[in-house]
Amino acid sequence: MKILVLNAGSSSQKSCLYELDGELPNQPPQPIWEAKVDWTHHQSFAEIEVKTQQGAVLQAEIPGQDRPEVIAQMLDKLWSGQTAVIQQPSDIDIVGHRVVHGGQDYRESVRVTAEVKAAIARLAIFAPIHNPANLEGIDAIEHVLGSVPQVAVFDTAFHSKLPSSTTVYPIPYEWFEKGIQRYGFHGISHRYCADRAAQLLQRDASDLRLITCHLGNGCSLAAIRDGRSVDTTMGFTPLEGLMMGARSGSVDPGILIHLLRQEGFNADTLDRMLNQESGLKGVSGVSADMRRIRAAIEQNNPRAKLAFDVYIHRLRAQIGAMLPSLNRLDALVFTAGVGENNPEVRSAACEAFEFLGLKLDDSKNTNHPKDQDIATLDSTIRVLVIHTQEDWAIAQECWKIFTQ
Numbered sequence: 001m002k003i004l005v006l007n008a009g010s011s012s013q014k015s016c017l018y019e020l021d022g023e024l025p026n027q028p029p030q031p032i033w034e035a036k037v038d039w040t041h042h043q044s045f046a047e048i049e050v051k052t053q054q055g056a057v058l059q060a061e062i063p064g065q066d067r068p069e070v071i072a073q074m075l076d077k078l079w080s081g082q083t084a085v086i087q088q089p090s091d092i093d094i095v096g097h098r099v100v101h102g103g104q105d106y107r108e109s110v111r112v113t114a115e116v117k118a119a120i121a122r123l124a125i126f127a128p129i130h131n132p133a134n135l136e137g138i139d140a141i142e143h144v145l146g147s148v149p150q151v152a153v154f155d156t157a158f159h160s161k162l163p164s165s166t167t168v169y170p171i172p173y174e175w176f177e178k179g180i181q182r183y184g185f186h187g188i189s190h191r192y193c194a195d196r197a198a199q200l201l202q203r204d205a206s207d208l209r210l211i212t213c214h215l216g217n218g219c220s221l222a223a224i225r226d227g228r229s230v231d232t233t234m235g236f237t238p239l240e241g242l243m244m245g246a247r248s249g250s251v252d253p254g255i256l257i258h259l260l261r262q263e264g265f266n267a268d269t270l271d272r273m274l275n276q277e278s279g280l281k282g283v284s285g286v287s288a289d290m291r292r293i294r295a296a297i298e299q300n301n302p303r304a305k306l307a308f309d310v311y312i313h314r315l316r317a318q319i320g321a322m323l324p325s326l327n328r329l330d331a332l333v334f335t336a337g338v339g340e341n342n343p344e345v346r347s348a349a350c351e352a353f354e355f356l357g358l359k360l361d362d363s364k365n366t367n368h369p370k371d372q373d374i375a376t377l378d379s380t381i382r383v384l385v386i387h388t389q390e391d392w393a394i395a396q397e398c399w400k401i402f403t404q
């Protein structure tokens with residue numbers, strides 16, 4: 001069975017093709033083809049990189065920002081040119097999509113229908129950067145591959161059993177009754193990391209207390225108790241919680257009232273400023289990309305240093321805020337672009353928890369670890385770096401829907 005996965009991030013479009021036969025493998029298999037389109041560095045064109053399991057690599061630039069057009073060009077690399085791995089589009093059996101917001105109705109993965117598409121479109125008002133991109137992916141597939149079965153895998157699903165003390169905001173109850181509640185996001189990644197952590201620690205997921213730190217362009221934490229998400233930092237939208245690449249995370253809502261009243265801002269300006277012009281980018285004036293922040297700090301840029309310090313302060317504070325839901329912490333897990341690749345972020349975050357007996361092994365932390373324990377042997381808490389495999393998690397959901 002050939003399963004194509006589309007994963008739309010805020011500044012990227014990832015895709016890969018898995019070939020599965022017989023049983024689901026225990027470990028994530030290599031995809032036979034993978035592509036990444038990145039808009040982080042340029043506005044007017046996308047950088048694309050395509051790799052195959054056989055070793056072919058293609059790097060190119062695709063003009064424009066139009067996601068459906070870019071997806072169509074990316075898919076073309078599946079069946080033509082040096083990175084072709086299938087004969088024709090109809091060789092693909094199923095397409096799975098990461099869909100960021102599933103609201104209250106979608107707590108499990110579902111096959112995409114007109115009704116599901118309408119719900120994703122309706123929920124776009126709560127996830128304005130993400131749900132429209134997910135829908136464009138679904139439409140692009142319909143356009144290129146016709147009636148191939150498609151599956152939506154929701155980022156909110158893993159958090160759908162959060163306790164009500166976590167989901168209810170302290171606002172008028174009628175708002176909650178209208179759906180204004182905490183949903184949580186990055187659930188595909190948090191769930192994958194919890195399962196992988198259990199594997200790496202050779203422990204049963206149902207007896208493990210974890211904090212997973214998903215630090216990419218979007219950033220969130222999850223407190224995972226016995227395999228279940230019991231708290232998380234993102235809420236009604238993917239804007240709440242940690243400071244992110246270009247998103248503010250939590251700020252005093254009084255600031256918004258002030259800007260609306262005194263500075264003549266409207267909802268669209270606030271949306272753009274908080275979602276696209278804040279976070280590392282807003283404070284540093286340099287970039288949303290942690291690599292560029294680190295490089296600017298090396299050049300003694302004080303605003304880059306300030307942005308890093310605020311990022312770390314908020315990360316530590318929110319890790320601390322996850323602890324009461326767990327009563328015990330077996331492992332702290334770092335994942336996604338920053339979490340997997342930036343040793344300075346990991347060591348700065350962990351330093352604040354040394355008083356609990358958590359000790360990082362500096363050499364393991366700096367030596368490009370992936371799927372490894374980087375704590376010292378005598379650390380009271382394990383620290384894991386896990387390469388998040390959202391795409392593999394999505395492929396597994398597709399497999400389950402079509403074989404069970």
Ligand SMILES: Nc1ncnc2c1ncn2[C@@H]1O[C@H](COP(=O)(O)OP(=O)(O)O)[C@@H](O)[C@H]1O
Pocket residue numbers: 009010011012040215216217218245288289290291336337338341342
């Ligand atoms: N080697 C690295 N060192 C530090 N940060 C990195 C590195 N590689 C990637 N990143 C960070 O990861 C971010 C992207 O994370 P990723 O999880 O791929 O994002 P998303 O899926 O949200 O688009 C980049 O903006 C960059 O800040």
Ligand SMILES: CC(=O)OP(=O)(O)O
Pocket residue numbers: 008009010011100130155185186216217218219238
């Ligand atoms: C939900 C979310 O913030 O996703 P991403 O990190 O891919 O932007």
Ligand SMILES: [Mg+2]
Pocket residue numbers: 009216217336
């Ligand atoms: Mg991501």
